Amino acid sequence: MAEAHEGAFCPVYAAINLLQEKWTLHIIRALLSGPKGFNELARAVGGVNPATLSQRLEHLVQVGVVEKRVESHMPPRTRYQLTEAGRELEAVVAAIERWAKAHLKTPVS
Template sequence: MAEHEAAYCPVYAALNLLQEKWTLHIIRALLEGPKGFNELSRAIGGVNPATLSQRLEHLVSLGLVEKRVESHMPPRTRYSLTEAGRELEAVIAAIDRWARKNLKAPVA
């Protein structure tokens, strides 16, 4: 086995991916169903278009998100989760359970 293969840790790689800002927000929004770019941006809130585009490209390249071009004029693209992306629902559900149990809502 090559040295780089021996050093590979799937947990480390997954944590690096999931800790990227907006990645879990994108996954969570797409769990509700396919969305166009602007619809996805509104669902997430606060992400700038360049960052969203870069994150989506990365998630598509990893096989977690599928990009489907619906029209070229005007440009319309839909994003949806692949099976691998949908499997992250369990991760988000676990975070939700932990947060509801251990984090208090901010006081207004």
């Protein structure tokens, strides 16, 4: 497996860094079912701090995974949806789901 060398761009390293950010895969998974407003997305993800959600969404928009659409300014209404690149992550989420179902057991309380 290739390692990232200082100064050299490694797309795998960059992708892992992006997807390992807390809440990022949860946000992507929630948006796989379709566009959502900020509060709807926060409820779908569950437990994410609004400031963190805002920060993650801003980063995902910046890298081209999520698209932000302002629907109104008063009251402020914004909808988020996956771009084509974001929708391609469905295979990644599905692979994680398959692995989890095969290897992770329900914790005993």
